[in-house]
Amino acid sequence: MRVTVHRKAHFNAAHRLYNKSWDDSKNEATFGKCNNPYYHGHNYELITSVTGEIDPETGYVMDMKVLKDIIKEEVEDPFDHKNLNEQVEDFFELNPTAENIAVVIWNKIKKRLGDKFELEITLYETPRNFVTYKGE
Amino acid sequence: MRVTVHRKAHFNAAHRLYNKSWDDSKNEATFGKCNNPYYHGHNYELITSVTGEIDPETGYVMDMKVLKDIIKEEVEDPFDHKNLNEQVEDFFELNPTAENIAVVIWNKIKKRLGDKFELEITLYETPRNFVTYKGE
Amino acid sequence: MRVTVHRKAHFNAAHRLYNKSWDDSKNEATFGKCNNPYYHGHNYELITSVTGEIDPETGYVMDMKVLKDIIKEEVEDPFDHKNLNEQVEDFFELNPTAENIAVVIWNKIKKRLGDKFELEITLYETPRNFVTYKGE
Amino acid sequence: MRVTVHRKAHFNAAHRLYNKSWDDSKNEATFGKCNNPYYHGHNYELITSVTGEIDPETGYVMDMKVLKDIIKEEVEDPFDHKNLNEQVEDFFELNPTAENIAVVIWNKIKKRLGDKFELEITLYETPRNFVTYKGE
Amino acid sequence: MRVTVHRKAHFNAAHRLYNKSWDDSKNEATFGKCNNPYYHGHNYELITSVTGEIDPETGYVMDMKVLKDIIKEEVEDPFDHKNLNEQVEDFFELNPTAENIAVVIWNKIKKRLGDKFELEITLYETPRNFVTYKGE
Amino acid sequence: MRVTVHRKAHFNAAHRLYNKSWDDSKNEATFGKCNNPYYHGHNYELITSVTGEIDPETGYVMDMKVLKDIIKEEVEDPFDHKNLNEQVEDFFELNPTAENIAVVIWNKIKKRLGDKFELEITLYETPRNFVTYKGE
Numbered sequence: 109m110r111v112t113v114h115r116k117a118h119f120n121a122a123h124r125l126y127n128k129s130w131d132d133s134k135n136e137a138t139f140g141k142c143n144n145p146y147y148h149g150h151n152y153e154l155i156t157s158v159t160g161e162i163d164p165e166t167g168y169v170m171d172m173k174v175l176k177d178i179i180k181e182e183v184e185d186p187f188d189h190k191n192l193n194e195q196v197e198d199f200f201e202l203n204p205t206a207e208n209i210a211v212v213i214w215n216k217i218k219k220r221l222g223d224k225f226e227l228e229i230t231l232y233e234t235p236r237n238f239v240t241y242k243g244e
Numbered sequence: 245m246r247v248t249v250h251r252k253a254h255f256n257a258a259h260r261l262y263n264k265s266w267d268d269s270k271n272e273a274t275f276g277k278c279n280n281p282y283y284h285g286h287n288y289e290l291i292t293s294v295t296g297e298i299d300p301e302t303g304y305v306m307d308m309k310v311l312k313d314i315i316k317e318e319v320e321d322p323f324d325h326k327n328l329n330e331q332v333e334d335f336f337e338l339n340p341t342a343e344n345i346a347v348v349i350w351n352k353i354k355k356r357l358g359d360k361f362e363l364e365i366t367l368y369e370t371p372r373n374f375v376t377y378k379g380e
Numbered sequence: 381m382r383v384t385v386h387r388k389a390h391f392n393a394a395h396r397l398y399n400k401s402w403d404d405s406k407n408e409a410t411f412g413k414c415n416n417p418y419y420h421g422h423n424y425e426l427i428t429s430v431t432g433e434i435d436p437e438t439g440y441v442m443d444m445k446v447l448k449d450i451i452k453e454e455v456e457d458p459f460d461h462k463n464l465n466e467q468v469e470d471f472f473e474l475n476p477t478a479e480n481i482a483v484v485i486w487n488k489i490k491k492r493l494g495d496k497f498e499l500e501i502t503l504y505e506t507p508r509n510f511v512t513y514k515g516e
Numbered sequence: 517m518r519v520t521v522h523r524k525a526h527f528n529a530a531h532r533l534y535n536k537s538w539d540d541s542k543n544e545a546t547f548g549k550c551n552n553p554y555y556h557g558h559n560y561e562l563i564t565s566v567t568g569e570i571d572p573e574t575g576y577v578m579d580m581k582v583l584k585d586i587i588k589e590e591v592e593d594p595f596d597h598k599n600l601n602e603q604v605e606d607f608f609e610l611n612p613t614a615e616n617i618a619v620v621i622w623n624k625i626k627k628r629l630g631d632k633f634e635l636e637i638t639l640y641e642t643p644r645n646f647v648t649y650k651g652e
Numbered sequence: 653m654r655v656t657v658h659r660k661a662h663f664n665a666a667h668r669l670y671n672k673s674w675d676d677s678k679n680e681a682t683f684g685k686c687n688n689p690y691y692h693g694h695n696y697e698l699i700t701s702v703t704g705e706i707d708p709e710t711g712y713v714m715d716m717k718v719l720k721d722i723i724k725e726e727v728e729d730p731f732d733h734k735n736l737n738e739q740v741e742d743f744f745e746l747n748p749t750a751e752n753i754a755v756v757i758w759n760k761i762k763k764r765l766g767d768k769f770e771l772e773i774t775l776y777e778t779p780r781n782f783v784t785y786k787g788e
Numbered sequence: 789m790r791v792t793v794h795r796k797a798h799f800n801a802a803h804r805l806y807n808k809s810w811d812d813s814k815n816e817a818t819f820g821k822c823n824n825p826y827y828h829g830h831n832y833e834l835i836t837s838v839t840g841e842i843d844p845e846t847g848y849v850m851d852m853k854v855l856k857d858i859i860k861e862e863v864e865d866p867f868d869h870k871n872l873n874e875q876v877e878d879f880f881e882l883n884p885t886a887e888n889i890a891v892v893i894w895n896k897i898k899k900r901l902g903d904k905f906e907l908e909i910t911l912y913e914t915p916r917n918f919v920t921y922k923g924e
Contacts, residue, residue, distance in 0.1 A: 110652050111615045116644040120914065122802040122829040122871075127301060138302060140309070146871035147802040149829005151914050157648075165535060166546060167613035172645055173548070191802075191826035205303035207247045234800065234831050236252040237308055244246050256506065258394040258419040258463075263573060274574060276581065282463035283394040285421005287506050327394075327418035341575035343519045370392065370423050372524040373580055376565075380518050382788050383751045388780040399845060410846060412853070429784075437671060438682060439749035444781055445684065477847035479791045508796040509852055516790050528778065530666040530693040530735075554735035555666040557693005559778050599666075599690035642664065642695050654924050655887045660916040701920075709807060710818060711885035716917055717820070 112159040119188035122149040123204040153232035182216040206233040210241040248295040255324035258285040259340040289368035318352040342369040346377040384431040391460035394421040395476040425504035454488040478505040482513040520567040527596035530557040531612040561640035568633040590624040614641040618649040656703040663732035666693040667748040697776035726760040750777040754785040792839040799868035802829040803884040833912035862896040886913040890921040
């Protein structure tokens with residue numbers, strides 16, 4: 109019996125959107141207000157969804173305390189109250205769109221879970237805009 | 245890397261449920277309070293989910309401002325503050341159940357997106373009743 | 381010890397906003413889309429808040445099952461899946477704005493509670509627009 | 517046209533997590549606070565998702581009133597305000613983790629729906645922890 | 653300038669409602685399903701609201717990290733994953749209704765805040781039932 | 789009949805907390821992660837609550853479209869996607885805590901409403917931390 113367990117977490121961060129290889133007017137035309145060089149920010153809400161078999165001894169797919177700690181170490185500690193462009197190495201060369209942040213988070217957490225589990229990441233940039241990525 | 249981007253929108257509308265080819269008692273038996281000939285209404289909450297490849301130059305699956313405008317033109321402008329049965333041509337011959345409204349919205353938005361993207365529509369008729377359709 | 385107990389309920393209804401003593405163009409100018417003669421509708425979410433002393437024997441301000449039944453009889457049964465303008469007598473001569481609906485609901489429930497309790501009504505017309513009335 | 521219809525419901529229950537074949541210290545090490553022998557409890561929020569063809573006569577995948585009654589009979593009546601370990605037979609020999617509760621609910625509702633429909637169960641144990649099961 | 657700062661927290665607990673000085677049939681008649689002798693439970697959501705002057709040096713009414721720690725020590729640590737009737741001394745002789753729990757929490761937190769601040773406690777027993785108490 | 793009408797709005801912004809007249813170590817000790825010199829950010833959710841008499845002709849306390857425009861001009865346009873410390877003059881000399889932002893917004897909107905209405909501002913910095921200010 110394969111079940112998916114979901115855990116919510118959150119972090120607050122500043123970012124701006126731009127492509128270093130473009131000039132200012134192309135960045136402005138493409139990213140609009142999100143290109144503000146002084147940054148803006150979000151309360152990111154994260155749902156980490158792990159699919160696997162129920163362990164018949166525990167009744168768990170995985171111990172949620174273990175998953176909670178992985179999310180804390182891989183996402184909350186390095187991202188929370190940070191400037192993603194300036195202080196998080198993953199985004200020094202990668203535009204921190206919600207899409208790219210979700211892929212980065214998926215890669216970090218997948219490495220910790222191993223091949224036994226499938227993983228899906230849902231990231232809310234605002235309550236009205238969110239993305240999902242499952243490693244495909 | 246295929247990511248799904250989701251955008252929330254909303255519209256308020258009146259409707260009633262009935263099948264024109266049935267008599268009143270069958271409509272009443274089938275649709276109950278929803279068959280009220282004076283109409284009732286809902287705050288419809290819509291989630292439009294578009295799946296595609298991340299563009300490596302922008303970090304976007306698609307520009308959410310473009311998606312927001314498509315939703316406005318195809319759904320919000322024609323449906324908001326309208327009587328679906330009486331004022332929205334799509335429902336002159338089609339019962340405006342949540343299921344049918346979702347299919348109509350899917351068809352309208354899919355036409356604008358083209359074949360490059362997969363589309364899923366989630367429509368909340370109330371916070372307790374909602375439907376999803378992905379064109380299958 | 382005075383405590384306020386709150387109970388959520390909901391109903392779906394159609395309505396339109398207009399003033400019978402005005403001509404069409406003044407109604408249109410004032411109420412815009414809400415003046416649509418074919419009606420539109422909402423999922424109204426209602427919070428009924430009752431303030432009183434804790435009964436030392438029960439630990440209750442009032443039995444929430446009693447309050448739930450009062451709300452059902454006074455609001456949900458007469459308003460749910462109705463056209464407020466056409467089918468609810470309270471609004472035959474009163475414009476069914478969120479403000480006026482809240483006052484009507486307050487009057488109906490207050491009559492049932494008696495003088496022992498204070499009452500406040502919160503009515504969400506949409507998740508973004510809501511009103512409160514406490515009989516002042 | 518295959519559409520998924522979703523219906524929300526809820527129930528409150530007490531439970532504790534433990535494996536009868538383990539000693540106390542292993543149960544404590546594995547389940548921590550959730551192993552409290554005096555029980556703790558949750559407001560479980562349930563989303564029942566049924567996928568099928570739209571009936572062209574009604575515009576429904578299935579009548580939501582029928583689904584609502586099935587959920588009431590199979591889940592709300594037997595589980596609400598109960599101690600899952602002590603009063604719900606399904607959990608006399610099965611650890612009432614969110615995963616196992618979701619599988620039990622899936623089995624109960626699937627039996628009522630028959631083969632015409634696919635079913636997915638989403639069960640929130642808290643607003644931050646939830647699971648999904650679709651019979652795979 | 654007096655501002656109110658609000659902080660959300662939560663705890664899960666089991667409880668039952670009954671009055672020790674009443675017989676079973678009176679308890680059953682008064683508290684219904686909530687009187688289940690095997691207990692049931694809730695995810696309690698708590699909003700702690702503190703009103704005071706803005707400190708012109710910090711721009712804070714009070715440091716939210718200090719408030720967060722007070723809530724953890726006074727409420728989350730002693731109440732979370734507990735049976736309120738059996739394991740929390742405050743309810744050995746007091747019926748753990750939402751009203752009484754809110755008063756107990758108010759007393760515990762008020763003692764820590766001192767006279768400089770006003771306090772209001774909002775406690776959700778379920779998303780549909782909640783209470784507020786401000787020490788009056 | 790005095791009713792309060794509430795309108796939700798939102799803006800995303802970057803900020804940092806610090807007191808210019810303090811040295812780095814005191815700022816760090818007081819504001820912790822919020823003092824990050826590279827900024828962090830939030831999705832601010834704003835509830836603007838206006839209390840006044842119901843106009844018997846319209847059934848409105850005030851036209852919500854007018855209130856929506858005032859919020860857009862006074863708050864959303866100048867604050868959204870901005871760095872509050874660097875780009876919003878109100879915070880050049882004032883620490884942008886949630887408390888201070890709420891007071892600034894209250895002052896801006898109150899000026900537009902005039903003496904006929906009472907005003908309360910509720911500002912969510914995160915879903916777990918929020919403040920209210922009513923000009924007292």
